[in-house]
Amino acid sequence: MVFMFHSKGPTFWELARQALSSTERGYDLLAPKFDFTPFRTPDAILTRVGEYLGTLGGFDAGLDVCCGTGAAMEMLRPHCRERVVGLDVSAGMLAQARVNTAGAPGEAVLEFVRGDAMRMPFEPVFDVAVCFGAFGHILPKDEPRFVNEIARVLRPGGRFVFVTSTMPPLWSLRYWVARGFNGAMHLRNLLVSPPFIMYYLTFLLPRAQQLLESAGFDVEVTDVQFEKPWTPLRLVTATRR
Ligand SMILES: C[S@@+](CC[C@H](N)C(=O)[O-])C[C@H]1O[C@@H](n2cnc3c(N)ncnc32)[C@H](O)[C@@H]1O
Numbered sequence: 118m119v120f121m122f123h124s125k126g127p128t129f130w131e132l133a134r135q136a137l138s139s140t141e142r143g144y145d146l147l148a149p150k151f152d153f154t155p156f157r158t159p160d161a162i163l164t165r166v167g168e169y170l171g172t173l174g175g176f177d178a179g180l181d182v183c184c185g186t187g188a189a190m191e192m193l194r195p196h197c198r199e200r201v202v203g204l205d206v207s208a209g210m211l212a213q214a215r216v217n218t219a220g221a222p223g224e225a226v227l228e229f230v231r232g233d234a235m236r237m238p239f240e241p242v243f244d245v246a247v248c249f250g251a252f253g254h255i256l257p258k259d260e261p262r263f264v265n266e267i268a269r270v271l272r273p274g275g276r277f278v279f280v281t282s283t284m285p286p287l288w289s290l291r292y293w294v295a296r297g298f299n300g301a302m303h304l305r306n307l308l309v310s311p312p313f314i315m316y317y318l319t320f321l322l323p324r325a326q327q328l329l330e331s332a333g334f335d336v337e338v339t340d341v342q343f344e345k346p347w348t349p350l351r352l353v354t355a356t357r358r
Pocket residue numbers: 140141144156157158182183184185186187188189204205206207210232233234235248249250251254
């Protein structure tokens with residue numbers, strides 16, 4: 118058997134089957150093995166974001182948009198007094214998130230909600246929202262709607278905290294690997310339906326900042342530094358006016 122990434126991770130064929138399913142079904146299939154793939158946001162990134170959130174003084178209610186298996190919910194919980202909600206379109210990922218976060222430090226109530234990030238079933242009740250590893254699932258044409266939706270569910274003064282980067286240089290390997298992957302996904306989505314929406318190099322700076330400002334956020338690109346190989350990442354805080 119050819120395992121991808123890890124002996125507990127998906128095999129090549131499992132990954133191929135997932136990639137040929139819809140986004141939702143693909144993640145349902147991947148859920149039990151997702152934490153053994155590089156698609157789960159690494160703890161090195163989450164720890165640094167958690168340290169940063171700790172400097173902001175705590176929140177009542179937090180939202181993890183596209184929470185997957187709950188990695189960022191676990192990070193968020195000690196910073197929230199009342200509740201942490203994980204929203205994801207995949208029931209399989211949410212089930213795994215429930216298992217993974219059962220012993221997460223903190224007192225806030227954990228809630229798991231199945232839904233679409235583009236139409237979230239919430240009123241403006243959150244003080245902080247985070248989103249990791251999921252911007253690639255939102256087509257660039259849908260990004261303005263996405264940031265408006267984040268703004269809608271935040272209270273005035275609420276923060277949207279996330280990491281992104283600028284476009285890698287044209288001569289970098291990272292750029293061409295991402296472009297190659299995107300080309301393969303465009304071809305896959307031309308040939309196979311339903312689509313699996315997953316593209317790299319999306320929601321980058323400075324466009325993400327412009328979109329957020331247009332949606333009524335004040336945006337700060339912080340000077341938080343990430344360790345290698347995550348040094349290109351920038352931590353962004355968008356505060357709803
Ligand atoms: C790569 S995983 C990242 C999971 C987690 N945030 C992390 O960083 O480990 C992307 C997640 O986004 C979810 N997702 C994709 N499109 C979505 C949508 N439109 N609404 C809600 N969740 C979505 C998938 O089901 C999957 O769990």
